[in-house]
Amino acid sequence: MIMEKIIDIIFSGLSMGAIYALVALGFVLIFKSTGILNFAQGELCMVGAFICYYFATLLNVPYLISILMAIALGAMLGALIDVLIFRRLVGEPIYATIMVTIGLASILVALTGLIWGHDTYSIRSPFIGKTIVAGKMVFAQASLATIVVSIVLFILFIVFFNRSLLGVALKGTAEDSDTAGLMGINVKKMHMLAWTIGALVAGVAGIFLAEQSFVHTGMSHTGIKAMSAAILGGMESLGGAIIGGIIVGVVESFAASYLSGLEMGGFHFGDIKDVAAFAIMILVLMIRPHGIFGKKEVERV
Amino acid sequence: MLKVTNLETTYNDIILALKGISIEVSPEKIVAILGANGAGKTTTINAISGIRKTINLEVEDGTIEFDGEILNDKEPYEIVTRGILQVPEGRRIFAELTIAENLMIGAYSLQNRGHFQTNKEMVFNYFPILSERTRQLAGYLSGGEQQMLAIARALVANPKLIMMDEPSLGLAPMIVQEIFEIIRRINHERDMTILLVEQNAHMALAIAHYGYILENGRVVMEGSSKKLRQDKDIREFYLGLSESGGRKSFREVKHYKRRKRWLS
Numbered sequence: 001m002i003m004e005k006i007i008d009i010i011f012s013g014l015s016m017g018a019i020y021a022l023v024a025l026g027f028v029l030i031f032k033s034t035g036i037l038n039f040a041q042g043e044l045c046m047v048g049a050f051i052c053y054y055f056a057t058l059l060n061v062p063y064l065i066s067i068l069m070a071i072a073l074g075a076m077l078g079a080l081i082d083v084l085i086f087r088r089l090v091g092e093p094i095y096a097t098i099m100v101t102i103g104l105a106s107i108l109v110a111l112t113g114l115i116w117g118h119d120t121y122s123i124r125s126p127f128i129g130k131t132i133v134a135g136k137m138v139f140a141q142a143s144l145a146t147i148v149v150s151i152v153l154f155i156l157f158i159v160f161f162n163r164s165l166l167g168v169a170l171k172g173t174a175e176d177s178d179t180a181g182l183m184g185i186n187v188k189k190m191h192m193l194a195w196t197i198g199a200l201v202a203g204v205a206g207i208f209l210a211e212q213s214f215v216h217t218g219m220s221h222t223g224i225k226a227m228s229a230a231i232l233g234g235m236e237s238l239g240g241a242i243i244g245g246i247i248v249g250v251v252e253s254f255a256a257s258y259l260s261g262l263e264m265g266g267f268h269f270g271d272i273k274d275v276a277a278f279a280i281m282i283l284v285l286m287i288r289p290h291g292i293f294g295k296k297e298v299e300r301v
Numbered sequence: 302m303l304k305v306t307n308l309e310t311t312y313n314d315i316i317l318a319l320k321g322i323s324i325e326v327s328p329e330k331i332v333a334i335l336g337a338n339g340a341g342k343t344t345t346i347n348a349i350s351g352i353r354k355t356i357n358l359e360v361e362d363g364t365i366e367f368d369g370e371i372l373n374d375k376e377p378y379e380i381v382t383r384g385i386l387q388v389p390e391g392r393r394i395f396a397e398l399t400i401a402e403n404l405m406i407g408a409y410s411l412q413n414r415g416h417f418q419t420n421k422e423m424v425f426n427y428f429p430i431l432s433e434r435t436r437q438l439a440g441y442l443s444g445g446e447q448q449m450l451a452i453a454r455a456l457v458a459n460p461k462l463i464m465m466d467e468p469s470l471g472l473a474p475m476i477v478q479e480i481f482e483i484i485r486r487i488n489h490e491r492d493m494t495i496l497l498v499e500q501n502a503h504m505a506l507a508i509a510h511y512g513y514i515l516e517n518g519r520v521v522m523e524g525s526s527k528k529l530r531q532d533k534d535i536r537e538f539y540l541g542l543s544e545s546g547g548r549k550s551f552r553e554v555k556h557y558k559r560r561k562r563w564l565s
């Protein structure tokens with residue numbers, strides 16, 4: 001009984017963790033490649049969910065096509081943001097670029113609200129409400145799909161960044177863009193690629209999040225949690241972002257399960273769920289300021 | 302092949318780093334640019350490579366011409382597609398990537414990916430030590446090995462012209478000997494055209510065909526290596542040799558440095 005409860009908690013933690021991991025992955029990728037801390041990462045996630053909702057629920061387009069449209073348009077939005085805004089800001093002070101991403105985040109929320117409204121909607125997904133029963137355990141199909149697709153995506157990313165010329169070139173640009181240019185890499189194109197991939201994974205995460213809950217402009221808050229996941233993971237490697245995301249998701253799930261409904265003298269301990277991610281981030285950073293997997297720099301001889 | 306004419310550049314719109322220099326590199330030759338720290342050597346090859354925006358460098362006057370095409374306004378990656386690769390000062394290998402990945406990026410500009418494997422084998426032939434450690438992070442290589450990787454990374458693209466910025470920098474004399482011998486072999490065996498920037502005039506003139514002496518952003522002397530090696534001033538100022546052929550004492554060198562400033 002207790003075992004099953006724990007499996008259930010871990011399962012739902014993993015399905016949320018996968019979402020944080022995807023968003024965090026884009027966050028780290030954009031930061032490592034272009035030096036910009038994108039505070040609008042959660043908003044890109046929200047836009048992806050709204051586009052999917054628009055096609056699937058409002059236009060009644062088949063679900064798979066809606067998902068593909070949302071991912072493609074989300075990725076294009078990322079590329080567009082780079083070309084219109086951040087291409088000109090590479091190398092500018094970080095406080096300036098951070099403010100621009102915060103401004104962009106507000107604009108994206110406002111525009112989304114303008115087009116689709118600020119209410120709460122649900123996506124017309126074939127997974128919603130469906131479950132898979134395994135023995136005494138019941139798993140939501142939407143959560144299962146999130147976990148499986150995320151694992152596939154993570155593997156694809158690892159292969160892309162370690163095997164493909166484009167992926168390795170992107171890593172090289174992230175480490176030293178001047179030298180990458182000297183090797184014939186078009187650095188601007190690489191920055192655009194980083195934004196495209198970063199927005200793409202955020203869009204995927206947004207769709208998963210919509211499947212597990214609802215579509216509304218407030219869902220962009222996921223971005224802040226994903227950011228703490230990325231920082232927890234060290235802001236260095238994509239692996240760190242993934243593990244950071246999973247840690248945040250699972251901790252949150254345990255906090256939600258064991259603390260919800262717990263009330264003591266007017267304190268609602270269930271509320272801790274929403275700050276659990278930040279609590280562990282603060283704790284970890286106090287002990288390891290560079291995150292769990294972060295390092296100052298590769299030792300040079 | 303490469304023809305730089307009256308090149309004048311500024312940093313941040315004010316500091317005049319090159320005051321109208323002219324340099325020519327003929328095919329299949331090693332041409333050396335020699336000069337003390339701050340003479341403008343790195344500025345010269347960065348201008349050729351198109352590295353401008355990120356270091357606030359601007360070409361004010363003159364032309365950079367390669368195979369008949371003016372390259373003044375090209376981006377770094379466009380310069381590379383023309384066949385000019387740089388081995389930057391301080392090596393600048395990708396420390397967080399493996400040796401294999403460094404070479405992969407070096408060959409980024411290859412039009413025909415099918416040539417990557419053969420080029421890699423050719424490079425490993427010059428630097429066998431790299432072939433044994435392809436999966437290691439480049440950051441863990443020793444200084445000399447990093448310099449070898451930096452040269453290999455340019456060579457693997459099979460360029461028309463390689464520009465090397467102080468390959469001897471910070472390396473022990475034995476390693477410098479070894480690396481310069483490889484540079485000489487690359488030129489000799491592969492007819493590779495090389496523009497070699499050096500403070501170490503002694504080593505550079507031993508393998509170069511032709512040389513330029515740069516001082517304060519100006520070419521103050523040029524000629525065949527043989528001629529430069531025999532020039533009295535160069536023997537004194539850059540090779541540290543006195544009339545009698547022996548090494549000059551530190552005090553005498555200092556004395557000549559004072560005179561050099563007056564000369565320029």
Ligand SMILES: Nc1ncnc2c1ncn2[C@@H]1O[C@H](COP(=O)(O)OP(=O)(O)O)[C@@H](O)[C@H]1O
Nearest residue numbers: 312316318337338339340341342343344345356
């Ligand atoms: N990024 C820069 N900004 C301003 N001045 C620079 C910069 N880089 C080099 N300089 C100046 O330009 C001159 C030439 O420098 P450089 O080309 O690096 O010389 P070298 O490579 O021969 O040592 C020096 O006076 C140096 O101080």
Ligand SMILES: [Mg+2]
Nearest residue numbers: 342343344390
């Ligand atoms: Mg220099």
